[in-house]
Amino acid sequence: MDLVEPLKVFIEAGDHLILLIDGNSNMKNSDLRTALEEIHMKEAILQKHGLLGPATHKRNSTSSPIDGIWTTPGKAIERGGYFAYDEVVMNTDH
């Protein structure tokens, strides 16, 4: 996967990584999730609050979040979550 290769470079150099991504695929279960887990990254919000989270796109009714914040094992969030729609930037569909 094109995304993973550049990330590997930083991981192999010993960096911590934080990936902020609109993946257009389900962060709970998808090829993207599998690829990122293979390089030992975890989705921070779902890791902290479980897989019962909602979608991150207004028109998605299957509770599939397509946006995520992925981190390498050395980084854990203290607090985190999803804002309601329009709470940060108004009139967007994410």
Add this chain to the structure above:
Amino acid sequence: MVNRQDDSSSSASGSTEDSRGPLNGDLFTGCFGGVIECKRNNTPKIGFQNVGGFPCNKGKIKEDNIRMGLTKWDFDIFGCAETNLDWRTLPEEEKFPFRTREWWDTQHVSYAFNRTCLPSTTHQYGGTAIFSNYQVANRVIDKGYDDTALGWMVLDQISREKGTNITYSSSI
């Protein structure tokens, strides 16, 4: 950014004024994870959103919406997906760093967009950007883009006082 479970003054995960649950098969419009609070010392606040595109010209309401949203929540690092402009077509004062240079007191911005074709129209789907603000801005030691020049990834690397660097990336 989320209240602790043992904090009685805060809402529990997934709670919202919207009575619908996140997994009830309906469109869910509430927040998830808890209520956003003020930052603590030495704890950076990181955010990310698909902003649905910057307007072609500065001073539009959409740009004000983005600016107010990002500055209101006091993010140290914020990633934007879908900036949706070919910045090459714009004059210098309309380009991304110039437009956003007064959004925070101290900021560093990195942005990427599709450079694989000659500039034609200003509107261009895709593109991404990262704002590094406050103390984080002063710690940026490198930045990068996707090798394809399609503008699907931008990254900043920051140094820490002790130990390894942190690289953070915004991708679409």
